[in-house]
Amino acid sequence: MHLDVGSLRDFYYRSALGRAAQKVIRDQMTAFWPAEKAKGRTVVGYGFAAPLLRPYLQASRRVIALMPAPQGVMPWPPGLSNVSVLSEETQWPLETGHVDRLVLMHGLETSEQPSALLDECYRVLGPGGQALFILPNRSGLWARSDATPFGYGRPYSLSQLETQLKRHDFVPEDHVSVLYQPPSTRRFWMKTAGFWEQTGRAIPAIMAGGVMMVIASKRHPPRRRGVGEAARVLNPLDVLSPKPAKSAKPV
Numbered sequence: 001m002h003l004d005v006g007s008l009r010d011f012y013y014r015s016a017l018g019r020a021a022q023k024v025i026r027d028q029m030t031a032f033w034p035a036e037k038a039k040g041r042t043v044v045g046y047g048f049a050a051p052l053l054r055p056y057l058q059a060s061r062r063v064i065a066l067m068p069a070p071q072g073v074m075p076w077p078p079g080l081s082n083v084s085v086l087s088e089e090t091q092w093p094l095e096t097g098h099v100d101r102l103v104l105m106h107g108l109e110t111s112e113q114p115s116a117l118l119d120e121c122y123r124v125l126g127p128g129g130q131a132l133f134i135l136p137n138r139s140g141l142w143a144r145s146d147a148t149p150f151g152y153g154r155p156y157s158l159s160q161l162e163t164q165l166k167r168h169d170f171v172p173e174d175h176v177s178v179l180y181q182p183p184s185t186r187r188f189w190m191k192t193a194g195f196w197e198q199t200g201r202a203i204p205a206i207m208a209g210g211v212m213m214v215i216a217s218k219r220h221p222p223r224r225r226g227v228g229e230a231a232r233v234l235n236p237l238d239v240l241s242p243k244p245a246k247s248a249k250p251v
Contacts, residue, residue, distance in 0.1 A: 001070075001152060001153065002106075002110045003048075003071065003106065003110070003149055003152055004072055005067060005071050005072035005073060005074050006074075008048040008071070008106065009074055011149055012051045013051070015185070016190060017147075017148065017183065017184075017185050017190070018148070020190065020193060021148070021179055021211075022051045024178050024179060024197060025105070025134060025178060025179075025211065025213070026051065026054075026055065028176060029132060029213070030055050032132065032174070032213075032215055033056075033132070035056055035058075036059060038056045038059045038060045038100075039059045039060070039061075040061050041060050041061055041101060042061055042062045042063075042064070042098055042100050042101070042126075043056045043060045043063045043099075043100065043101040043102075043103075044064045044065075044066060044094065044099045044101070044103070044124070045066065045103045045105070046066045046067075046068070046102070046104045046107045046121075047066075047067070047068065047071070047104050047105050047107025047108075048071065048105055048107075048149070049065060049106075049107070049134075050067075050077070050084060052103060052105065054077060057077065057080070057083075062083075063083050064085060064094070065083055065084040065085070066085055066087045066094075067084055067085070067086055067087070068086075068087065068088070068107065068111075069086055069088055069089070070089070072086075073085070073086040089111055089112070089113060089117055089120075090113055090116040090117055090119070090120050092124060094124045095124075096123050096124065097125070097126040097127065098124065098126055099126055099129055100126055100130075101130060101131075101132075102121060102124065102129065102130070102131040102132070103131070104121070104132070104133050104134060105134040109135050109152075109153035109154045109155065110152060110154075114154075114164070115168070118165070118168040118170070119168060121170075122169055122218050122222070125218045127220065128217075129218065130173070130215055130216065130217050131215070131216050131217075132213060132214070132215055133161065133165070133212075134211060134212070135156050135214075136150040136153070136210065136211060137155060137158075137208055137209055137210055137211055137212045138155040138156055138160070140155075140177070140179070140209055140211065141182050141183060141208075142210025142211060143155035143210065145183045147183050147184075148183045150179075150183075150210060150211060156212065158175060158212055158214070161212065161214055162214065165214070165216050169218060169219040169222040169223055170216040170219065171216060171218070171219050172214055172215070172216045173215045173216060174215040175212060175213065175214040176201075176212075177200070177208070177209025177211065177212055177213075178201075178210070178211050178213060179197075179209055179211045180197050180199065180200025180201070180208075180209050180210070181193040181197065183210065
């Protein structure tokens with residue numbers, strides 16, 4: 001099940017725990033993909049990845065935030081030209097092979113069609129492109145609490161996620177766990193969050209991070225016939241054109 005876009009917005013932008021989680025995840029994402037190296041690239045987020053995309057707005061050729069229809073959409077980023085687009089889960093308004101960097105957060109674990117969604121990820125990703133999958137860790141505390149968005153949907157273990165990615169012609173390249181602090185707003189846990197993050201990353205065999213971040217590239221040619229051979233865009237929104245589409249203007 002998808003959470004409502006309003007609930008996601010309130011967590012990441014209006015709660016102290018959500019803002020702290022956003023920073024930890026975004027910092028790790030920019031460690032994988034430095035913003036200064038995004039020049040000329042198309043960066044796309046799916047699910048509720050908008051909070052992570054801001055570092056790429058200046059340097060990237062295009063930034064697009066796809067938000068699934070069951071979740072709902074909100075204008076983003078505030079104060080700038082809107083780049084968020086409402087889309088069907090498995091029929092994105094993007095051309096085949098035009099995405100350089102793709103990030104999914106609150107998209108795969110909440111989807112009712114995860115297999116078809118991964119096929120759509122494969123379709124839009126271009127040669128040399130990479131996808132970043134951000135998912136609740138089955139062994140972590142965040143997947144066991146409904147106080148955060150990571151407590152909804154299907155949590156994964158690392159082996160489960162990598163197996164699923166390989167079945168859909170992705171090649172896992174790197175991974176890291178983040179959010180080692182408990183998903184609590186109590187002052188002690190919030191003030192010691194940095195300590196738990198450093199400690200957890202130093203001894204991951206003992207402590208389980210709440211969220212997994214897995215980098216993968218597309219296998220080409222695919223092992224399965226027909227995967228990514230043709231675009232399935234039923235209602236093109238021209239979101240990849242140099243000029244923003246009318247439907248993408250702020251409301």
